[in-house]
Amino acid sequence: MGLHEGHRSDRRLAVNPLLTDADPLGALETAPPVHRLPDGPMPPPMAYRLVHDELLLDGNARLNLATFVTTWMEPQATALMAECAEKNMIDKDEYPQTAELERRCVAILADLWNAPDPRTAVGCSTTGSSEACMLGGLALKRRWMREPRNAGRYAAGARPNLVMGINVQVCWEKFCNFWEIEPRMVPMEGERYHLDGERAAALCDENTIGVVAILGSTMDGSYEPVPEICAALDALQERTGLDIPVHVDGASGAMVAPFLDPDLRWDFRQPRVASINTSGHKYGLVYPGVGWALWRDKDALPEELVFKVNYLGGQMPTFALNFSRPGAEVVAQYYNFLRLGHDGYRAVQQAARHVAGHLADRIEATGSFRLLTRGDELPVFAFTTRDEVKNFDVFDVSRRLRERGWQLPAYTFPANREDLAVLRVVCRNGFSMDLADLLLNDLDRLLVELRRQPGPMGEHGVENRSAFHH
Ligand SMILES: *Cc1c(COP(=O)(O)O)cnc(C)c1O
Numbered sequence: 001m002g003l004h005e006g007h008r009s010d011r012r013l014a015v016n017p018l019l020t021d022a023d024p025l026g027a028l029e030t031a032p033p034v035h036r037l038p039d040g041p042m043p044p045p046m047a048y049r050l051v052h053d054e055l056l057l058d059g060n061a062r063l064n065l066a067t068f069v070t071t072w073m074e075p076q077a078t079a080l081m082a083e084c085a086e087k088n089m090i091d092k093d094e095y096p097q098t099a100e101l102e103r104r105c106v107a108i109l110a111d112l113w114n115a116p117d118p119r120t121a122v123g124c125s126t127t128g129s130s131e132a133c134m135l136g137g138l139a140l141k142r143r144w145m146r147e148p149r150n151a152g153r154y155a156a157g158a159r160p161n162l163v164m165g166i167n168v169q170v171c172w173e174k175f176c177n178f179w180e181i182e183p184r185m186v187p188m189e190g191e192r193y194h195l196d197g198e199r200a201a202a203l204c205d206e207n208t209i210g211v212v213a214i215l216g217s218t219m220d221g222s223y224e225p226v227p228e229i230c231a232a233l234d235a236l237q238e239r240t241g242l243d244i245p246v247h248v249d250g251a252s253g254a255m256v257a258p259f260l261d262p263d264l265r266w267d268f269r270q271p272r273v274a275s276i277n278t279s280g281h282k283y284g285l286v287y288p289g290v291g292w293a294l295w296r297d298k299d300a301l302p303e304e305l306v307f308k309v310n311y312l313g314g315q316m317p318t319f320a321l322n323f324s325r326p327g328a329e330v331v332a333q334y335y336n337f338l339r340l341g342h343d344g345y346r347a348v349q350q351a352a353r354h355v356a357g358h359l360a361d362r363i364e365a366t367g368s369f370r371l372l373t374r375g376d377e378l379p380v381f382a383f384t385t386r387d388e389v390k391n392f393d394v395f396d397v398s399r400r401l402r403e404r405g406w407q408l409p410a411y412t413f414p415a416n417r418e419d420l421a422v423l424r425v426v427c428r429n430g431f432s433m434d435l436a437d438l439l440l441n442d443l444d445r446l447l448v449e450l451r452r453q454p455g456p457m458g459e460h461g462v463e464n465r466s467a468f469h470h
Contacts, residue, residue, distance in 0.1 A: 007034050020344050033229055033418070064407045065425045068218070068282040068380075072430040074339070077332050081287065089125065092311040098327040099311065101334040108337050109206060112258045113267040113276055113300070115139070121268075122301050123294035125280070125330050129251035130171035131157035131321050132277035133294035133304075136247045137162065137175040139275060139295065142302040143245065143462050153207070163203045163244075163365055165213040166414045169251065172212060181209065188417040193217065193372065195222045196230030204236060210245045210274070214412030215253030215266050219413065220373045221356075221380025223253060226266040226273070240281035245274035245300070251291075252378050255283035259346040261352060261377075273302040278335045283349060285340075285429055293319075295437035306377055322436045348429050352379035356427040365432045368447060372422060379427040393456040394423045397443075398449065404442045 012031040030046070032038040061071035073081075080096070092099040102125050110121035126132040141421070144150050144160055154160070161182035164172055168185070176183040186199040194217045204211070211233065216223040226248060233244050248266060255278050257264050267273060273296065280290035295301040301319065308315040342350065356375025360383070364371050368390050375381040384394055398410035413420045427436075 008380065011035065013050055015050065019049050029054050049245055050343075052076065055292065058409065060405055062430060063405045065427070065431070066407045066441075068426055068428070069288050070281050071428065073285070073287055073332065077286075077335050077339075080335055081328040081332050084331045085326070085327035087331075089311060089325040089330060090320075090323050092309055092316050093313075095327060096312055099316070099329060102330050105292070105330065105337065106334050107292065109278070109412065110268075113254065113294065115203040115294070115296055117297070120297050121294055122298055123292060125333075126277075126291040126293055126320060127289040127322060127325060128291040129169075129249065129277050129279040130174070130291070132279075133169075133171045133247075133249060134175050134178070134321060135293045135319055136249075136275040136277055136307060136426040137172070137181070137210075138179065139301050140245060140247060141179060141181065142392060143274075143300070144207075144209040144303060146302060146450040150206070158207050160207050160209045161205075162209055162212060163200055165214065165217070165224065167194050167217045168212060168214060169218050169249065172249070174272045182207075184208070187189050188413060193220050193413070193417070196223055196225060197228040197230075201232040201236040204233070204242060204244050206242060208242070208244050208248050213246055213248050213266075215248055215250045215257060216378040216380070218252075220354060220382035220422070221375060221378035221426075222373050223257070223264070223266070223377040227264075229314065230270045230272040244271070244272075246272045248273055248276045248408055250276050251279045252282045252380070254278035255285075255345070256349050256378060258351075259349050268296045280329065283335060283428075285336050285353075286332045289331075290333055306405055311363070349379070352427045352429060352431070355379065355431060355433055355436050357379055357423060358433065359427070359440070362440050363443070366444070366447060368451075375425070375427065380424065382422040382424045384422045388427045391453045391455060392450040394421045396453070396457050397423055397446070397451055398456070400438075400446045401442065406442065 010044060013034060015030045030042060032042065049214065063137065064071065080392060087095050087098050089098065089102070105125065106123040107118055110118040115121035119365055126135065141161070143162055145154055159182050161184045162176060163184045164186070166185040166187050171337045175181065183316065184203045186195050200211050211229060213229050214436060226246070230246060233246065237243050239355040257266055258266060267276060274417045275289060275295045277293045278284060278287045280292060281288040284290070306317045306319050309318050353375060356379035360371055360374045360381045363369050363383055369383045370386050370388060372382040372384065385392070394410040398408050399407050408422050408423050408425060412418055413422065
């Protein structure tokens, strides 16, 4: 999608005559090409207007119930980010205080996720969970290869594998593809839409570098049972001696569960959990792109993956795929931690869960839909049409809501539930009870029309299918 072919055309941008400072006729001579660098410069206000106006076509992010990513921050956070626009995260020497704020964020997360000793937990910021998952996966692979027995088998052609549910986010398929790991995916079965302990353990063998547990699933917002998965792997170790570490992909849930489900032991309280990632730009409440990767201790992150950069005349260890990277999002993350504190985060996430629960109840009450989840884990739920609904399907609902500006993706589940198509709602900070009620009103109005359709309209809704990966 973002991988564009370098195509050329003679298309030109049209410039409104009023955009030229003094002479409206001047604009008629200015028609910058679209796919070529213009021959000369133009005044900054004109360039600003052209880009600004073109972006009006982007959707209204507040009505987007497809994405997990933050679409609103406070003006003070926005101001801080603008002040930090030039700061390069890798340049620890030039921006030591930004580096210090990153370190504080890692310490705060290590404490929040109950690292046995937050002072010895290691971690870093990333561009998002995808990069953080790559780093987590790489550490698992190196840990596995560090064992002399495994290194020997690897040299003899054994292929390391990673065990996960088929509901994993696409970044784990990427990880396996890029780093040549065999993905071992547990399919969905019946009413089980994510990984469980028994199936995870059943797929492990001596070439398994780890198990990924998701908190929570992007498909339906459910938490995977991390304690149960760890217990099943404990039992496996007792039976076979295999000691399989767990990485928790907490892209969303690692910033929800600590505040709303403090008794759920999904984090470093499980000795088997080696590493955790989260997206600062999801329920961490920061604009894109910031993520975090943490390891329970130095042992969990093989030394040879760590590189040193200059820092105040000394050397500072770093672990990242990128080199240069903006510092503003890290600063904004620290702002949120300071601004909200534990109680503030709890209030924000509680409000999102409250709205999700309300919406789920009301959608169920229309009589046309069956809920798969209720928004009581992640503030996210999935639902489908009831069996007796024959006049329309989830793709019709998605398409018709889109006409009103709402984005609710509809998509088909993976194996072995390809027969099941769902709609998903992601409730985020900024999606208020008032907006939820507007959505419900629109849905009620639409249902009157949809129930009169002769039958589902078919493929037209398919355009939205890929949107749920966000
Ligand atoms: C969003 C998400 C990712 C990818 O995160 P980015 O921050 O968008 O790179 C990975 N895993 C899960 C479970 C997610 O929800």
